[in-house]
Amino acid sequence: xxxxxxxxxxxxxxxxxxxxxxxxxxxxxxxxxxxxxxxxxxxxxxxxxxxxxxxxxxxxxxxxxxxxxxxxxxxxxxxxxxxxxxxxxxxxxxxxxxxxxxxxxxxxxxxxxxxxxxxxxxxxxxxxxxxxxxxxxxxxxxxxxxxxxxxxxxxxxxxxxxxxxxxxxxxxxxxxxxxxxxxxxxxxxxxxxxxxxxxxxxxxxxxxxxxxxxxxxxxxxxxxxxxxxxxxxxxxxxxxxxxxxxxxxxxxxxxxxxxxxxxxxxxxxxxxxxxxxxxxxxxxxxxxxxxxxxxxxxxxxxxxxxxxxxxxxxxxxxxxxxxxxxxxxxxxxxxxxxxxxxxxxxxxxxxxxxxxxxxxxxxxxxxxxxxxxxxxxxxxxxxxxxxxxxxxxxxxxxxxxxxxxxxxxxxxxxxxxxxxxxxxxxxxxxxxxxxxxxxxxxxxxxxxxxxxxxxxxxxxxxxxxxxxxxxxxxx
Amino acid sequence: xxxxxxxxxxxxxxxxxxxxxxxxxxxxxxxxxxxxxxxxxxxxxxxxxxxxxxxxxxxxxxxxxxxxxxxxxxxxxxxxxxxxxxxxxxxxxxxxxxxxxxxxxxxxxxxxxxxxxxxxxxxxxxxxxxxxxxxxxxxxxxxxxxxxxxxxxxxxxxxxxxxxxxxxxxxxxxxxxxxxxxxxxxxxxxxxxxxxxxxxxxxxxxxxxxxxxxxxxxxxxxxxxxxxxxxxxxxxxxxxxxxxxxxxxxxxxxxxxxxxxxxxxxxxxxxxxxxxxxxxxxxxxxxxxxxxxxxxxxxxxxxxxxxxxxxxxxxxxxxxxxxxxxxxxxxxxxxxxxxxxxxxxxxxxxxxxxxxxxxxxxxxxxxxxxxxxxxxxxxxxxxxxxxxxxxxxxxxxxxxxxxxxxxxxxxxxxxxxxxxxxxxxxxxxxxxxxxxxxxxxxxxxxxxxxxxxxxxxxxxxxxxxxxxxxxxxxx
Numbered sequence: 001x002x003x004x005x006x007x008x009x010x011x012x013x014x015x016x017x018x019x020x021x022x023x024x025x026x027x028x029x030x031x032x033x034x035x036x037x038x039x040x041x042x043x044x045x046x047x048x049x050x051x052x053x054x055x056x057x058x059x060x061x062x063x064x065x066x067x068x069x070x071x072x073x074x075x076x077x078x079x080x081x082x083x084x085x086x087x088x089x090x091x092x093x094x095x096x097x098x099x100x101x102x103x104x105x106x107x108x109x110x111x112x113x114x115x116x117x118x119x120x121x122x123x124x125x126x127x128x129x130x131x132x133x134x135x136x137x138x139x140x141x142x143x144x145x146x147x148x149x150x151x152x153x154x155x156x157x158x159x160x161x162x163x164x165x166x167x168x169x170x171x172x173x174x175x176x177x178x179x180x181x182x183x184x185x186x187x188x189x190x191x192x193x194x195x196x197x198x199x200x201x202x203x204x205x206x207x208x209x210x211x212x213x214x215x216x217x218x219x220x221x222x223x224x225x226x227x228x229x230x231x232x233x234x235x236x237x238x239x240x241x242x243x244x245x246x247x248x249x250x251x252x253x254x255x256x257x258x259x260x261x262x263x264x265x266x267x268x269x270x271x272x273x274x275x276x277x278x279x280x281x282x283x284x285x286x287x288x289x290x291x292x293x294x295x296x297x298x299x300x301x302x303x304x305x306x307x308x309x310x311x312x313x314x315x316x317x318x319x320x321x322x323x324x325x326x327x328x329x330x331x332x333x334x335x336x337x338x339x340x341x342x343x344x345x346x347x348x349x350x351x352x353x354x355x356x357x358x359x360x361x362x363x364x365x366x367x368x369x370x371x372x373x374x375x376x377x378x379x380x381x382x383x384x385x386x387x388x389x390x391x392x393x394x395x396x397x398x399x400x401x402x403x404x405x406x407x408x409x410x411x412x413x414x415x416x417x418x419x420x421x422x423x424x425x426x427x428x429x430x431x432x433x434x435x436x437x438x439x440x441x442x443x444x445x446x447x448x449x450x451x452x453x454x455x456x457x458x459x460x461x462x463x464x465x466x467x468x469x470x471x472x473x474x475x
Numbered sequence: 476x477x478x479x480x481x482x483x484x485x486x487x488x489x490x491x492x493x494x495x496x497x498x499x500x501x502x503x504x505x506x507x508x509x510x511x512x513x514x515x516x517x518x519x520x521x522x523x524x525x526x527x528x529x530x531x532x533x534x535x536x537x538x539x540x541x542x543x544x545x546x547x548x549x550x551x552x553x554x555x556x557x558x559x560x561x562x563x564x565x566x567x568x569x570x571x572x573x574x575x576x577x578x579x580x581x582x583x584x585x586x587x588x589x590x591x592x593x594x595x596x597x598x599x600x601x602x603x604x605x606x607x608x609x610x611x612x613x614x615x616x617x618x619x620x621x622x623x624x625x626x627x628x629x630x631x632x633x634x635x636x637x638x639x640x641x642x643x644x645x646x647x648x649x650x651x652x653x654x655x656x657x658x659x660x661x662x663x664x665x666x667x668x669x670x671x672x673x674x675x676x677x678x679x680x681x682x683x684x685x686x687x688x689x690x691x692x693x694x695x696x697x698x699x700x701x702x703x704x705x706x707x708x709x710x711x712x713x714x715x716x717x718x719x720x721x722x723x724x725x726x727x728x729x730x731x732x733x734x735x736x737x738x739x740x741x742x743x744x745x746x747x748x749x750x751x752x753x754x755x756x757x758x759x760x761x762x763x764x765x766x767x768x769x770x771x772x773x774x775x776x777x778x779x780x781x782x783x784x785x786x787x788x789x790x791x792x793x794x795x796x797x798x799x800x801x802x803x804x805x806x807x808x809x810x811x812x813x814x815x816x817x818x819x820x821x822x823x824x825x826x827x828x829x830x831x832x833x834x835x836x837x838x839x840x841x842x843x844x845x846x847x848x849x850x851x852x853x854x855x856x857x858x859x860x861x862x863x864x865x866x867x868x869x870x871x872x873x874x875x876x877x878x879x880x881x882x883x884x885x886x887x888x889x890x891x892x893x894x895x896x897x898x899x900x901x902x903x904x905x906x907x908x909x910x911x912x913x914x915x916x917x918x919x920x921x922x923x924x925x926x927x928x929x930x931x932x933x934x935x936x937x938x939x940x941x942x943x944x945x946x947x948x949x950x
Contacts, residue, residue, distance in 0.1 A: 056711045059587045066586075111541075112534045112765075115905065204679050205764070205905035229908035233765070236531045236909070289680070290587075290708070430590065430680035433704035434711070 024373035024461030034383045034451045037308055041447035046307050048439050050300035055290040055434045063284040063327035064096035064258035071283050072263050075324045079265030082307040089261035092326035092337040096258035097121055099287060100251040107131060107245040110237055115227040118250045120211035120330050122223040129249030132192045136238050140178055143185055152190035155246050158182050159231050164201040168420030175199025183223035184215045193222040193248050197231035202425035205229055209286050210428045211330045222250045260326040262334045267310045271317035277456040278321045278352035279449055282328030282402060289432030297437055298355035299324045305450035316457035325402040335402025339409040343467060346410040351456040351463045354400035357418040359442040364390050364417040366397035370464025380455045384448045398473055407470050412463035416448050499848035499936030509858045509926045512783055516922035521782050523914050525775035530765040530909045538759040538802035539571035539733035546758050547738050550799045554740030557782040561743060564736035567801035567812040571733035572596055574762060575726040582606060582720040585712055590702040593725045595686035595805050597698040604724030607667045611713050615653055618660055627665035630721050633657050634706050639676040643895030650674025658698035659690045668697040668723050672706035677900035680704055684761050685903045686805045697725045735801040737809045742785040746792035752931040753796045753827035754924055757803030757877060764907030772912055773830035774799045780924035791932035793825060800877040810877025814884045818942060821885040826931040826938045829875035832893040834917040839865050839892040841872035845939025855930045859923045873948055882945050887938035891923050
C-alpha cells in the first residue's frame with residue numbers, strides 16, 4: 001500500500017510538472033470570439049459614458065475627501081447596471097490628507113503672484129505663510145551636493161524640465177523623483193520649504209500636484225509645485241543675480257486615517273469561476289481636476305471591456321474581475337491592500353493589467369509571465385495587432401500602478417502601454433477633465449482590454465501566477 | 476496785382492492738386508536700406524529682451540493697477556536705452572476697475588468648483604455671492620429671443636464655442652460679442668448674473684477675462700467667464716434635465732477714475748521731423764497673466780523696429796514714433812486719447828500700424844490709404860515678401876486696436892496681420908506668459924515693422940492722412 005501510494009504520488013507529481021511545462025494555449029474558438037469582441041468594442045460608447053458620468057456626477061475624487069464615498073456608490077451602481085454578476089467592496093485604510101488652500105508669490109525684487117499647488121502629504125506652513133530667500137538647483141543631485149549652510153532656512157527650488165515622450169519616461173526619470181524625493185532631501189539640510197517646477201510637459205498655469213514622501217525620521221516641510229511658466233519666471237528673476245524672496249502659504253495636512261475601499265465587480269466564469277483575469281484603474285483622483293484621464297478612464301476601460309464580455313452569449317471560462325482601486329495617488333494603497341488580502345490565493349489571479357496612463361492609443365503590449373505561457377501572450381498580441389498594438393516579447397510587463405503591487409505578490413502581468421505623449425500635459429492638474437479624452441482612442445483601449453481579458457480567461461493553462469513568484473520586481 | 480496774385484494762387488492750387496495726384500513713391504536707395512534692415516532684424520533679439528524684461532521685471536499690468544506707473548517708468552527708461560531721441564507721456568484718464576477675488580461653483584444637482592474670472596467693468600455680487608438657477612443659451616440670438624420670465628432672477632449662461640483660425644475671426648464673430656454684449660442683454664431681461672463660455676479656443680482651466688459693456692441706462696450685473704472645460708461640465712450637467720444651481724461670488728468693481736498715460740518714444744527724422752510713421756502696442760494687460768502676447772510683444776516689436784532704424788548711419792527723413800498705449804483693454808482709452816489730442820495735425824501721422832495680436836508670424840499686409848499711394852504700399856509689400864508676407868491690395872487695413880481709433884480721425888493705416896491660430900488659446904488668461912512667444916517669429920515681426928516704418932518714412936509723397944478722412948471706418 002505504501003509503495004503503491006508512493007508510486008501514485010510520484011506519478012501525480014510528474015503529471016503536475018508535465019502540465020506546468022505544457023505550453024499555455026488559447027483555443028481557436030476563443031480567438032474567433034475575441035475578433036468579434038474587438039469589432040464590437042470599436043463601436044461601443046460604454047467607456048465614454050462611464051467617464052462622462054463619473055466626472056460629471058461625482059467629479060474630483062481626492063482619497064478620503066467629500067466625494068470618496070459618493071464615487072464608490074456611483075461605481076458600484078454602475079457595475080451592477082453594466083450586468084456584472086457580483087459587486088463588492090474590500091476596505092482600504094490610509095492617512096487622510098486634506099487640502100484647504102495654497103498661495104505663493106514673489107516678494108522681491110519683483111512682486112508677482114505665482115500659480116502653486118501643495119503636494120500630497122505636505123504639512124501646512126505656519127499661519128501667515130513662510131517668507132524666505134529662494135535657493136535654486138537644476139537637479140536633485142545638485143541639491144544633494146549643496147552645503148547645508150547654503151540651504152538652511154531657505155525655500156529650495158528644484159527646476160528640471162520634463163519632455164513629452166510616447167513612453168512618458170521623463171516622469172519616472174525626472175518629474176516623479178524630484179517631487180517625491182526632493183522635499184525630504186531639502187528638509188535634512190534645514191530648508192524652510194520646497195518648491196519644484198511641476199512634474200509635467202505643458203506650459204500652462206496649471207501646476208501639477210502629486211504625492212511627496214518624507215523618509216522616516218525626516219521632519220516634513222511645506223512642499224508645493226509651481227506651474228512651468230511660473231518656474232520660468234522665477235528662473236528669469238534669479239538670473240538677474242539679486243536675492244529673491246518668495247512667500248509660500250499652504251493650509252493642508254494629514255488629519256488622522258480614513259477607511260475607504262476597493263470596489264470590485266465580477267463577471268463570473270462558467271468553468272473555473274474562482275480563477276480570474278483582473279483589470280482596472282483607480283477611483284481616486286487628485287482634486288484640482290475631475291480626474292478624467294487619471295483615472296476615471298482607466299476604470300471605464302476595464303468596466304466597458306468586462307461589460308462587452310458579459311454581453312457574449314456565454315460566460316467566459318474564468319471570471320473577469322474589475323477593480324476600482326482606492327487611493328492610488330498617495331501610495332498605491334488600494335493595490336497594496338488587494339495584494340495583502342489576496343496574496344495566499346494569488347494563483348487564482350491568472351493574469352492582470354491596470355490602465356493608469358490616460359486613454360490615448362495603446363501601442364505596445366509587454367508581459368511578465370512564465371516562459372511556457374509566452375506563446376499564449378503572443379496569441380493575445382496577434383489578436384490586438386489589428387488595433388495597431390506592437391508586441392515586445394523581451395520587455396517586462398508588470399501590470400501598472402496598483403496591479404504592480406499585486407504582481408509583486410505573484411500575479412502574472414501584462415502591460416498595455418498607452419501613448420503618453422499628451423498625458424503629462426494634464427496629469428495631476430486642473431486640466432484633467434473630460435475634454436482631454438478622445439472617444440476613438442478610448443474605444444481602441446476598450447478593444448485591447450476586452451480581447452486580452454477574454455483570451456486570458458479562455459486559455460488552456462495559466463500564466464504562472466503563484467505566491468511570491470515576482471517578489472523581486474519591486475526592488 | 477490782384478489779377479497776378481489770383482493767377483499765382485490758382486497756379487499754386489493746380490500744382491498742389493497735381494502733387495496730390497502724383498503717385499507716392501519710395502526711392503530705390505530706401506529699398507536697399509530696407510533690405511539690410513530686414514536682414515539685421517532677423518538676427519536681432521531686442522524685442523525678445525524687451526518682452527522678457529517687461530514681463531519679468533513688471534509683470535501683469537492691469538490699467539490703473541499697482542503696476543501701471545511702474546510699467547510706464549520701465550518703458551520710458553527702455554525707450555531711452557534703445558537710443559530714441561525723444562521720450563514723453565500724454566495723459567489718459569479712464570474709470571479704474573479693480574479685481575479683488577472671484578469664485579464660482581455648481582451647488583446642485585452635483586457640487587463642483589468652477590474656474591471663473593470676472594469680466595472687466597463687472598460689478599461685485601452682494602456679500603456672500605449669488606446663488607441662483609442657471610438658464611442656458613447657445614447664442615446671443617437665443618438669449619435675445621427668450622421671454623423675460625424665463626431669465627428673471629437667474630444666472631444666464633451663453634456658451635457658443637470659438638474655433639482657432641489663422642485670421643482669428645471667431646473672436647470678432649463669436650467670443651467678443653457674447654462677452655461684450657451678453658451681460659447687458661441679460662440685465663434688461665432681469666437676470667441676476669451672466670456667465671459665458673470663455674472667449675477662447677483652448678481647453679484649459681484658465682478662463683478668459685476681458686471687458687464687458689453695459690449699455691446706457693442698463694443696470695450692471697455681475698458677469699464672469701468660465702473656462703471651456705467648466706462650460707462643458709455645466710452643459711453636461713444641464714443635459715440631465717434637472718434644475719441646476721450655481722453660486723457666483725465676485726468682488727470687483729469701478730473705483731473712481733485714474734489718469735495714466737500713453738508713453739511715446741521717437742526717432743526724430745532729419746528731413747521732415749514733424750511727419751512720422753506711428754507704430755506700437757498697448758502697455759496695459761489683463762491681470763491673470765504677465766501680458767506677454769497681449770501686448771508686451773506688440774510694444775516690443777515696435778520698439779525693436781524703431782531701434783534698428785535708429786542704428787542706421789543716418790536718421791530717416793520722417794520721424795518714427797512708437798507708442799505704448801494706455802488701457803487698450805477696457806476700451807481703447809489710449810488710442811482715443813491720442814486721436815483726440817492729435818486730430819487736428821493728424822496729417823503728420825503719414826501712416827500707422829499697431830501690433831496687438833501676439834507675436835506669431837505676419838502673413839498678410841493690407842492698407843487703407845489714398846489711391847495714389849497704393850503703389851508705394853505695393854513697394855512695402857514687395858520689401859517684406861521675402862519674410863513670407865502676402866499682399867491683399869483690396870482688403871482694408873485699419874491699423875489695429877488703438878491705432879484704429881487714430882485711423883478714424885484721419886490717419887492712413889497699414890495692417891500687418893499676424894497668424895492668430897494660437898493667440899486665442901491664451902488671450903486674456905493666466906497663460907499669457909513669456910513662454911508663448913516664439914523668438915524666431917517675433918524677429919520676423921520686427922523685420923516687417925522695421926521695413927514698413929522705414930519705407931513709409933522715406934516715401935516721396937504721403938499716404939492720404941487728413942483730418943476726418945476715414946471717419947466712416949468706425950461705423
